Amino acid sequence: MSESAVPVVRVERLRKIYTMGEDRVIALGGVDLTIEPGEFLSVMGPSGSGKSTFMQIIGLLDQPTDGTYYFEGKDASNLTPDERADIRSRRLGFVFQSYNLLSRTSAVENVELPMLYAGIPEEERRRIALEKMEIVGIAQLAKHAPNQMSGGQQQRVAIARSLVNNPGLILADEPTGALDTKTSNDVMRLFKQLNNDLGMTIMVVTHELDVAKNARRIVSFRDGLIVSDKPNEQLVGVA
Amino acid sequence: MTLMATLRLALQALVRNKARSLLTMLGIVIGVAAVIVTVAIGAGARSSVQSSIAGLGANLIVVQPGSVTQGGARTGFGGASSLTPADGMAIAQLPDVAAVSPLVTLRTQVVAGGNNWQTIVNGVAPTYTFIRDWPLAQGTFFTQSDVTASAKVAVLGQTVVSQLFPDGNSPVGQTALIKGVPFTVIGVLAAKGQSGTGQDQDDTILIPYSSAMERLTGLTTVNQLMVSAATADSVDAVQAEVTKLLQTRHRIVPPENNDFQVRNLQSIAAAASSTGAVMEFLLAGVAAVSLIVGGIGIMNIMMVSVTERTREIGLRMAVGARSGTILQQFLAEAIVLSTIGGLIGVVLGVLGTSGVALLAKWPTTIPPIWIALSVGFSALVGIFFGYYPARKAANLNPIEALRFE
Numbered sequence: 001m002s003e004s005a006v007p008v009v010r011v012e013r014l015r016k017i018y019t020m021g022e023d024r025v026i027a028l029g030g031v032d033l034t035i036e037p038g039e040f041l042s043v044m045g046p047s048g049s050g051k052s053t054f055m056q057i058i059g060l061l062d063q064p065t066d067g068t069y070y071f072e073g074k075d076a077s078n079l080t081p082d083e084r085a086d087i088r089s090r091r092l093g094f095v096f097q098s099y100n101l102l103s104r105t106s107a108v109e110n111v112e113l114p115m116l117y118a119g120i121p122e123e124e125r126r127r128i129a130l131e132k133m134e135i136v137g138i139a140q141l142a143k144h145a146p147n148q149m150s151g152g153q154q155q156r157v158a159i160a161r162s163l164v165n166n167p168g169l170i171l172a173d174e175p176t177g178a179l180d181t182k183t184s185n186d187v188m189r190l191f192k193q194l195n196n197d198l199g200m201t202i203m204v205v206t207h208e209l210d211v212a213k214n215a216r217r218i219v220s221f222r223d224g225l226i227v228s229d230k231p232n233e234q235l236v237g238v239a
Numbered sequence: 240m241t242l243m244a245t246l247r248l249a250l251q252a253l254v255r256n257k258a259r260s261l262l263t264m265l266g267i268v269i270g271v272a273a274v275i276v277t278v279a280i281g282a283g284a285r286s287s288v289q290s291s292i293a294g295l296g297a298n299l300i301v302v303q304p305g306s307v308t309q310g311g312a313r314t315g316f317g318g319a320s321s322l323t324p325a326d327g328m329a330i331a332q333l334p335d336v337a338a339v340s341p342l343v344t345l346r347t348q349v350v351a352g353g354n355n356w357q358t359i360v361n362g363v364a365p366t367y368t369f370i371r372d373w374p375l376a377q378g379t380f381f382t383q384s385d386v387t388a389s390a391k392v393a394v395l396g397q398t399v400v401s402q403l404f405p406d407g408n409s410p411v412g413q414t415a416l417i418k419g420v421p422f423t424v425i426g427v428l429a430a431k432g433q434s435g436t437g438q439d440q441d442d443t444i445l446i447p448y449s450s451a452m453e454r455l456t457g458l459t460t461v462n463q464l465m466v467s468a469a470t471a472d473s474v475d476a477v478q479a480e481v482t483k484l485l486q487t488r489h490r491i492v493p494p495e496n497n498d499f500q501v502r503n504l505q506s507i508a509a510a511a512s513s514t515g516a517v518m519e520f521l522l523a524g525v526a527a528v529s530l531i532v533g534g535i536g537i538m539n540i541m542m543v544s545v546t547e548r549t550r551e552i553g554l555r556m557a558v559g560a561r562s563g564t565i566l567q568q569f570l571a572e573a574i575v576l577s578t579i580g581g582l583i584g585v586v587l588g589v590l591g592t593s594g595v596a597l598l599a600k601w602p603t604t605i606p607p608i609w610i611a612l613s614v615g616f617s618a619l620v621g622i623f624f625g626y627y628p629a630r631k632a633a634n635l636n637p638i639e640a641l642r643f644e
Binding site for chain 2: 081114161
C-alpha cells in the first residue's frame with residue numbers, strides 16, 4: 001500500500017471536556033492512538049466510556065478541547081466548520097445505528113447524497129452509486145424507497161453511501177445496534193470483505209463484544225481513556 | 240453546489256411533501272390572485288374613464304358663464320348671460336389656441352318626413368369637429384360662410400338619423416324642421432357612443448351657432464365657449480390667458496367677481512387618475528398584507544419542517560454539507576415555494592379576471608407590471624420569511640441533529 005507511510009489517524013493526548021454550568025465532564029482524558037491505512041479496528045466500551053466522543057472527533061463532527069489530531073498527515077485539531085465539512089465530504093464515510101436514510105427517496109439517490117456536496121456531476125454520481133451498490137450486493141434495490149426494505153438492506157444502502165467518495169476512513173457507529181443477530185453477522189461480514197478485498201480502513205464503534213470480534217484490532221475505552229489496545233487473538237492466526 | 244442543483248434539491252424536497260407544500264403555498268396563491276383580479280378591475284375602470292375623457296376632445300378648455308344673483312337667488316354657473324361670440328373670436332387670437340367654437344344649446348322637437356324626435360340642438364362653429372375630434376360619416380360640415388349667413392343647414396348625429404330616417408335612406412339633402420324652422424341636412428356625424436357620464440352623444444344635431452342664436456334662441460349670448468389648446472402642455476397657460484382676457488373684456492375687478500368660469504378637462508382627468516392612484520395604493524396595501532400573511536404561513540411551515548427534518552439535516556452535514564449549503568437549500572425551498580405560489584396565483588388571477596370580464600361584463604386590463612411585481616414580491620416574501628428557519632437549520636450541531644428523536 002502506497003500510503004502506508006502516513007497513518008490515516010494519529011491522535012496525541014486528545015482531550016475533550018464538556019462544561020455544563022459548574023460541572024466539568026471529562027469525556028476524553030488524554031488519548032493516543034494511530035490508525036494505519038488498511039486497518040479494521042473496533043472501539044469498545046460501555047456507555048459513557050468516551051468512545052462516541054472519540055468517534056465524533058475522529059469523524060470531524062466535533063473538535064477536541066486539546067491535544068493534536070492528524071488526519072491523513074494533516075493537522076485537523078483546529079479547523080473551521082466548513083473545512084471539516086469539506087474533509088467529511090471527500091475523505092470520510094459514516095454508517096449509523098439508525099441508518100439515517102432519507103425517506104421517500106430511492107436507495108440510489110440516498111447513496112448519491114454525499115457526492116452532491118462534493119460537487120460530482122450527475123451522470124457520474126449515478127454510475128458511482130450503482131457501482132458501490134453492486135459491491136454491497138443491493139444493486140437490484142436501486143429504485144426502492146427505504147420503507148420498502150428490511151433493516152439489513154437499509155444498512156447496506158448506508159454502507160454503499162459511505163463508500164461513494166472512496167474514503168480514507170469509514171466510521172461505523174453501532175452499525176448493528178438495530179439489527180438481529182443473523183443480519184448483524186451479515187453486515188459485519190460485509191465490513192470484513194470491504195477491508196480484505198478493497199483495503200478500506202474501517203473503525204467500528206460498538207459495545208458488543210461479538211460485534212467487536214469481527215475486527216482485527218480491538219481498542220477498549222473506559223472513563224475517557226484507552227484501557228486496552230490489542231490485536232484480535234481469534235483472528236491473529238487466521239490473518 | 241450550483242444554483243440549478245440547489246433549486247432541483249429544493250424542488251425534490253417540496254415534491255416529497257406535496258400536500259403540505261400546496262397548502263403552504265395557498266396563502267401566497269390567494270394573495271396574488273386577489274391582487275391580480277382587483278388590479279385588473281381597477282385598471283379597467285380607470286382606462287375606460289380615461290378613454291371617455293379623451294373622447295371629449297383634445298386639450299379642451301371650457302368657458303362657461305358665471306353665476307348671477309337674481310332677487311337673492313344665485314343661479315349657479317351658466318346662469319349669467321355674459322359670453323358672446325365676440326369673446327370667442329378674441330380668444331382665438333391668443334397664442335397657443337388652436338381653435339375656438341361657441342356652443343349654443345337647446346333641447347327642442349325636430350320633425351322630418353313623418354317622424355318627430357326631441358333632441359339636443361347645438362349651435363357651433365366649423366371648428367367644432369376638430370375640437371371634439373369628431374369626423375363625419377356622410378356629406379359635408381358647414382363652413383364659416385354658413386355661419387356668416389346664418390344658413391339653415393344641419394348635421395345630424397347617428398341616433399337622430401335612426402329616429403327620423405328609420406328607412407335607411409341617406410338623410411343628406413332632406414329637410415328637417417327644428418322648432419318649426421326648416422333646415423337642410425348637409426351631413427351626418429360618425430357614431431361617438433356614450434359619454435363618460437352615460438349620455439348618448441349621438442343624440443344631437445349641429446347647426447351654425449349664428450343660426451341657432453338668430454333663428455332659435457333669439458339671444459346674443461352663448462352657453463359655452465369651447466377652446467382647444469395647441470398642445471397638452473399649453474393647456475394651463477391658455478387657461479390663464481383666457482381668464483385674463485375675459486376679465487379685461489368684461490371689465491372685472493377684483494377677480495372674485497368673475498362672471499365666467501374657465502375649466503379644463505385635464506383637471507377632470509387628473510381627478511379621475513388620482514382616484515385611481517388612491518385605489519391602486521389601497522390595493523397595494525391589501526396585496527402587501529395578504530402576501531405577508533402568506534409569508535408567515537411559509538415561515539411557520541418551514542419551522543416545522545426544519546424540526547421534522549433535524550436528523551436529515553444532521554446527516555447532510557455529516558456527509559459533507561457546509562452549513563452555508565444547508566442555509567441555501569432551505570432558503571431555496573422557501574423561495575421556490577413562494578414563487579410557485581405566486582405563479583399559480585397569477586394564473587388563477589388571470590383566469591379570475593377573464594371570468595369577471597365575461598360574467599359581469601366589466602372592462603378589465605391586467606397591467607403586465609403587476610404580474611411581474613406580484614411574482615417578484617412573492618419571491619421576496621420567500622427570502623424574507625424563509626431566512627430565519629433556514630438559518631435555524633444551518634446552525635444545527637450535526638452531532639445533536641443526528642441524535643434527535
